[in-house]
Amino acid sequence: AQSVSQHNHHVILSEAASLELGCNYSYGGTVNLFWYVQYPGQHLQLLLKYFSGDPLVKGIKGFEAEFIKSKFSFNLRKPSVQWSDTAEYFCAVRGGYGNNRLAFGKGNQVVVIP
């Protein structure tokens, strides 16, 4: 079974600072990788996803993530955060043909101070 690790569960930073959230997963063959965001009081929403091709993927709201296969990592980045990026961020992995379940990391609670 997949396991997903996210570190630095609580991140506090100022507006315009850069953000990087780490995500590591256990090896299990071909994987699909996702970052979801949950704004206060809202649904989990997809930020971006990686299935194949260019390992640098761009998502909504200026976020991007890089898949590094050799490191089993899929780190999320944003060069300059805004107050509205305050949210919880979840990395998720889906592995194997016909396997639809998502394995989630524990999440990063990000607070952006104006």
Added chain:
Amino acid sequence: EPEVTQTPSHQVTQMGQEVILRCVPISNHLYFYWYRQILGQKVEFLVSFYNNEISEKSEIFDDQFSVERPDGSNFTLKIRSTKLEDSAMYFCASTEGDLYNEQFFGPGTRLTVL
């Protein structure tokens, strides 16, 4: 934009009671899921459902749990005899297809077992 909806938003029940959590997936979606998140822990997969049957379930999804699509729109999770440790946020999700589509999540139902 179509959304997954869930009712109720909060359910309080006594230990040993049966609860039914309801979800209305996005109308043209074919795959349905339940996940849960115990406070302070990861979002965990419970079950996936396709073509009126369970396609995959986790070790958490024991005989106390069941799912049903009683009509063309609702997707329910029943817990037959709730335990204290069933207290969690329960998320429903749906996806249009299989491997290459994102899962759209509902807002969740917070279940509190007393």
